[in-house]
Amino acid sequence: MLYSIGTVAKKTGLSSYTLRYYEKAGLTPFVKRDDHGRRIFNDDDLDLLALIRCLKQTGMPLEDIRQFVSWCQAGDGTLAERLAMFQQQKLAVEQQIHESLLNLQKVNHKIDVYQRAVAAGSEGLVDCDSLSQLSADELLAQVKAYEAAQKL
Amino acid sequence: MLYSIGTVAKKTGLSSYTLRYYEKAGLTPFVKRDDHGRRIFNDDDLDLLALIRCLKQTGMPLEDIRQFVSWCQAGDGTLAERLAMFQQQKLAVEQQIHESLLNLQKVNHKIDVYQRAVAAGSEGLVDCDSLSQLSADELLAQVKAYEAAQKL
DNA sequence: ATAGTCCTTAGAGGGGACTCTAAGTCAATA
DNA sequence: TATTGACTTAGAGTCCCCTCTAAGGACTAT
Numbered sequence: 001m002l003y004s005i006g007t008v009a010k011k012t013g014l015s016s017y018t019l020r021y022y023e024k025a026g027l028t029p030f031v032k033r034d035d036h037g038r039r040i041f042n043d044d045d046l047d048l049l050a051l052i053r054c055l056k057q058t059g060m061p062l063e064d065i066r067q068f069v070s071w072c073q074a075g076d077g078t079l080a081e082r083l084a085m086f087q088q089q090k091l092a093v094e095q096q097i098h099e100s101l102l103n104l105q106k107v108n109h110k111i112d113v114y115q116r117a118v119a120a121g122s123e124g125l126v127d128c129d130s131l132s133q134l135s136a137d138e139l140l141a142q143v144k145a146y147e148a149a150q151k152l
Numbered sequence: 153m154l155y156s157i158g159t160v161a162k163k164t165g166l167s168s169y170t171l172r173y174y175e176k177a178g179l180t181p182f183v184k185r186d187d188h189g190r191r192i193f194n195d196d197d198l199d200l201l202a203l204i205r206c207l208k209q210t211g212m213p214l215e216d217i218r219q220f221v222s223w224c225q226a227g228d229g230t231l232a233e234r235l236a237m238f239q240q241q242k243l244a245v246e247q248q249i250h251e252s253l254l255n256l257q258k259v260n261h262k263i264d265v266y267q268r269a270v271a272a273g274s275e276g277l278v279d280c281d282s283l284s285q286l287s288a289d290e291l292l293a294q295v296k297a298y299e300a301a302q303k304l
Numbered sequence: 305a306t307a308g309t310c311c312t313t314a315g316a317g318g319g320g321a322c323t324c325t326a327a328g329t330c331a332a333t334a
Numbered sequence: 335t336a337t338t339g340a341c342t343t344a345g346a347g348t349c350c351c352c353t354c355t356a357a358g359g360a361c362t363a364t
Binding site: 015017018021025036037038056061062063 | 330331
């Protein structure tokens with residue numbers, strides 16, 4: 001299957017502006033053109049776009065993604081570099097999850113505090129910073145409950 | 153205890169530039185001055201800064217944080233708003249964790265693919281997109297192992 | 305007493321990632 | 335045939351969040 005930029009924009013959630021911007025930034029050198037100079041995307045391109053999207057979501061700068069794509073273009077000689085990149089990105093994502101869990105904990109504590117404050121009618125009546133930490137198990141139980149709810 | 157802006161910068165990891173920028177943006181109207189006009193932070197201020205940092209980490213725009221701080225300044229009449237804000241932010245953080253777990257899964261899959269490719273010497277020899285999804289339990293086991301390693 | 309360090313202010317500069325405008329081409333439809 | 339709509343390009347503008355500069359004042363150590 002072949003797709004125009006507009007179709008790809010709808011399918012990926014990236015605007016056509018963004019898709020052209022990505023091309024200019026060297027992220028999508030693989031996209032071909034038709035005989036009128038218009039971009040045509042195929043299914044492999046969509047897969048790679050999805051991967052680019054994933055990497056961007058994990059906080060990787062466009063420049064690093066560009067590097068990765070150019071390694072892909074360069075062929076099998078760059079397999080080790082690509083593996084190393086993903087291994088590093090794995091650490092980054094794990095770190096993000098770690099921080100998000102800590103943030104969730106703080107936010108949950110605040111919800112608890114404010115619920116009691118609303119009930120009491122005043123913030124002064126509740127202990128606002130006795131941050132009774134949840135255990136790792138309790139945190140994981142929260143994540144698990146959430147995932148169950150989402151059928152992840 | 154009282155602290156100068158430089159001390160606070162070291163303690164919080166926010167630069168003194170950033171601390172002044174936050175004040176200009178209305179995030180820290182609570183910070184007092186000494187008789188030379190220099191900012192002096194107390195321990196409550198550090199607590200609030202830590203909270204601001206947490207909210208920012210969860211992706212909240214500075215403008216929304218400013219709103220929250222002004223609710224705090226306004227007193228008990230705004231408790232419900234603050235509770236609602238944290239409840240909404242809880243959903244945001246849970247969503248972030250959800251996405252991070254999916255990203256971790258994709259990255260892990262890529263690591264697997266590239267490890268096999270490196271072993272085989274070519275990308276062409278391995279199935280690159282049979283994304284054999286991990287179960288939620290396996291994902292959680294990963295998070296748990298990571299947390300155990302970090303003594304969270 | 306002189307350098308160094310810290311602070312103040314207003315305002316300019318920068319980076320990342322878009323987001324859009326303007327002017328033009330092309331193909332299909334009423 | 336005329337218009338609509340999707341596409342092209344280069345380049346300007348925007349948004350968020352800093353990050354720094356310049357010019358100057360005050361304290362601290364040598």
